[in-house]
Amino acid sequence: MKDELTVIMPLCPERAKRERINGILTQVFANCPQAEVIEHAADLRPLHGRRILFAVVLGESGVNLEYYAMLKQIRLQPDMFTDCLGALLVDGWSELYTKSVARELVFAANRSGCAFIGRPLVEGTGSLQNFHVLAQLQATDEFTAYQNAAADLVQRLFGQPTLPPARRIAAIHASSHRTSNTLGLWQLVQQRFTTDQGFDIREINLRNGAVADCSGCPYTMCLHFGERGGCFYGGVMVEDVEPAIEWCDALLLLCPNYNDALSANLTAFVNRLTALFRRRRFYDKRLYAIVVSGYSGSDIVAGQLIAALNMNKTFFLPARFAMTETANDAGSVLRLPGIGARAAAFADRIVTGC
Ligand SMILES: Cc1cc2nc3c(=O)[nH]c(=O)nc-3n(C[C@H](O)[C@H](O)[C@H](O)COP(=O)(O)O)c2cc1C
Numbered sequence: 220m221k222d223e224l225t226v227i228m229p230l231c232p233e234r235a236k237r238e239r240i241n242g243i244l245t246q247v248f249a250n251c252p253q254a255e256v257i258e259h260a261a262d263l264r265p266l267h268g269r270r271i272l273f274a275v276v277l278g279e280s281g282v283n284l285e286y287y288a289m290l291k292q293i294r295l296q297p298d299m300f301t302d303c304l305g306a307l308l309v310d311g312w313s314e315l316y317t318k319s320v321a322r323e324l325v326f327a328a329n330r331s332g333c334a335f336i337g338r339p340l341v342e343g344t345g346s347l348q349n350f351h352v353l354a355q356l357q358a359t360d361e362f363t364a365y366q367n368a369a370a371d372l373v374q375r376l377f378g379q380p381t382l383p384p385a386r387r388i389a390a391i392h393a394s395s396h397r398t399s400n401t402l403g404l405w406q407l408v409q410q411r412f413t414t415d416q417g418f419d420i421r422e423i424n425l426r427n428g429a430v431a432d433c434s435g436c437p438y439t440m441c442l443h444f445g446e447r448g449g450c451f452y453g454g455v456m457v458e459d460v461e462p463a464i465e466w467c468d469a470l471l472l473l474c475p476n477y478n479d480a481l482s483a484n485l486t487a488f489v490n491r492l493t494a495l496f497r498r499r500r501f502y503d504k505r506l507y508a509i510v511v512s513g514y515s516g517s518d519i520v521a522g523q524l525i526a527a528l529n530m531n532k533t534f535f536l537p538a539r540f541a542m543t544e545t546a547n548d549a550g551s552v553l554r555l556p557g558i559g560a561r562a563a564a565f566a567d568r569i570v571t572g573c
Pocket residue numbers: 394398399400401402475476477478479480511512513514515516546547548549
């Protein structure tokens with residue numbers, strides 16, 4: 220990958236709304252004077268092997284029309300960002316929309332070939348209340364904490380080491396083997412992995428009720444249990460899942476769409492990961508997913524994974540991290556036209572790491 224930075228910054232026509240993000244980016248441009256800036260959808264073209272900083276200004280409405288013109292192109296161009304590595308800044312004038320726009324943009328760019336570093340988002344809400352704690356810790360004001368976070372983001376974008384292709388995979392699910400389309404698809408994908416390629420797979424079934432949801436202990440209590448390698452609840456999460464996450468170099472989540480969200484057991488898994496997160500970060504681990512919806516909405520489930528595990532919990536997001544399919548009747552996913560080729564392509568991306 221080249222050490223070149225492209226800043227994709229859809230132009231907001233109202234100058235006042237651009238001022239804050241321009242202030243945030245001053246330091247970034249001072250450190251990368253050669254950075255190319257793309258402000259108009261008409262100038263967006265396929266970019267290969269570059270580091271990309273998406274910088275999106277949202278007004279109070281959360282709508283930036285030039286951003287939507289770009290999003291349209293990104294969604295229609297599956298190779299827009301081949302071998303690119305991304306991070307993003309989203310600046311808003313209200314308390315809403317920064318996260319949802321970021322999640323949607325990461326999902327689209329990832330499908331077009333862009334990998335994302337762990338914790339790739341720095342967002343500024345209207346009030347900058349989201350920097351309140353960080354500003355206190357740094358004994359500074361919220362705007363300076365925001366600037367510092369943006370500078371750190373770009374440093375991490377350039378400092379990201381190349382992760383070797385994953386060989387130790389922790390596959391987590393909570394489905395029944397007999398009927399699940401999602402597990403059927405995983406079995407098809409898995410056939411491409413062979414032991415002589417060095418693959419080692421730990422498959423963990425979080426059976427109904429095995430993982431109680433996070434009880435939301437106070438921070439110090441969570442830290443106390445986490446530092447001793449445990450959690451208030453203990454159980455399968457501490458005995459099997461956490462060791463598998465520490466051991467793996469890729470986490471693969473097998474996700475049926477339940478009411479346009481992860482199933483309760485998988486959500487509990489993500490929430491309970493907080494105890495392990497107190498002890499270590501996951502920047503060095505890849506995140507993959509297989510998502511199956513009966514009708515529609517796989518993008519919402521994949522977006523939930525991006526927000527929870529890549530943006531919050533720091534997992535690295537490889538290009539095209541999720542295989543998404545639509546199938547309802549038991550076993551029907553395996554009869555979809557072209558499913559064998561798509562499963563093979565997904566497996567090959569895991570094998571090669573690209
Ligand atoms: C509780 C529950 C909720 C569901 N909600 C949705 C939904 O919101 N949207 C959808 O497309 N499919 C929904 N489905 C269908 C599944 O996504 C579908 O069966 C798919 O094949 C994956 O599930 P499976 O791996 O268990 O077969 C739901 C299924 C269940 C059991």
